[in-house]
Amino acid sequence: MSEQERVPDSIDAGTPNVARMYDFYLGGKDNYEVDREMARQVMRHVPDLPFIARENRAFLRRAVRACVDAGVRQFVDLGAGLPTQGNVHEIAQGAAPGSRVVYVDIDPVVLSHARALLMNVDGVTTIQGDVRRPDEILAHPELRDLIDFREPVAVLMVAVLHFVQDDDDPYGVVARLRAEMAPGSHLVISHITADKQTPTVRDAARIYDRASAAVRQRSQAEVTRFFEGMELIEPGVTTLSLWRPDADLGPPADADRQWALAGVGRMP
Numbered sequence: 001m002s003e004q005e006r007v008p009d010s011i012d013a014g015t016p017n018v019a020r021m022y023d024f025y026l027g028g029k030d031n032y033e034v035d036r037e038m039a040r041q042v043m044r045h046v047p048d049l050p051f052i053a054r055e056n057r058a059f060l061r062r063a064v065r066a067c068v069d070a071g072v073r074q075f076v077d078l079g080a081g082l083p084t085q086g087n088v089h090e091i092a093q094g095a096a097p098g099s100r101v102v103y104v105d106i107d108p109v110v111l112s113h114a115r116a117l118l119m120n121v122d123g124v125t126t127i128q129g130d131v132r133r134p135d136e137i138l139a140h141p142e143l144r145d146l147i148d149f150r151e152p153v154a155v156l157m158v159a160v161l162h163f164v165q166d167d168d169d170p171y172g173v174v175a176r177l178r179a180e181m182a183p184g185s186h187l188v189i190s191h192i193t194a195d196k197q198t199p200t201v202r203d204a205a206r207i208y209d210r211a212s213a214a215v216r217q218r219s220q221a222e223v224t225r226f227f228e229g230m231e232l233i234e235p236g237v238t239t240l241s242l243w244r245p246d247a248d249l250g251p252p253a254d255a256d257r258q259w260a261l262a263g264v265g266r267m268p
């Protein structure tokens, strides 16, 4: 988006927005100067952020393929983000035609872009929802039309739970979602970690206090707790690039440069 472009009244273009900052890290065009300015500030502390964002997307692709391989044909992508390359429906439907996908995001910009892009794609819908209010998401009629919770479902919470503060009961949110998931369902999580927290990373995270959502980094033990009652599939909760790396793409990217964790749980 250029600054000349008209900003719809419904969009708050004055506050740096976490969805659009992430789009900027990924090299996308759906961001404003206010987002780019804050993203550059963060990157002054952590120049590797674009690399981490790309590794996060690569994890998402591998995790969706693993869910398809496990027989899952329905996906709920919470905090889906702006459409980019290798969206969940492209991976899932590419591997298993007929797979159904519901994208959920709090952000109206995400919603309008996703709706425009996906208008004519069968088996895919986008709804507005706040992960902190799982009951509202689960009761949404468009989600209920597409997703049958009596069958296995993959619930994706990729790079979104770190925007849920402790006061908003992230473990209660995930427990509510897990309660709905039939045996054979999968929970996919990636999360900014506190384990490698250096003053630099801490400073970078604090910059988000002035964005549309603040960041709460969590340790490996804290991230693992989200999978309570599930079987963590191999290799457990790891750095992004170490989660089932594609053997044909060479050695996994440098784990020391990534301050994010990833894991997939299976409902027994």
Ligand SMILES: C[S@@+](CC[C@H](N)C(=O)[O-])C[C@H]1O[C@@H](n2cnc3c(N)ncnc32)[C@H](O)[C@@H]1O
Residues within 6 Å of the ligand: 018, 019, 022, 056, 057, 060, 078, 079, 080, 081, 082, 104, 105, 106, 107, 110, 129, 130, 131, 132, 157, 158, 159, 160, 163, 213
């Ligand atoms: C870093 S992006 C991740 C996008 C995508 N899941 C990925 O990993 O590539 C985080 C997304 O979560 C969304 N988000 C943040 N807080 C949210 C909330 N409370 N409910 C729903 N979505 C939220 C943001 O709007 C943004 O699109």
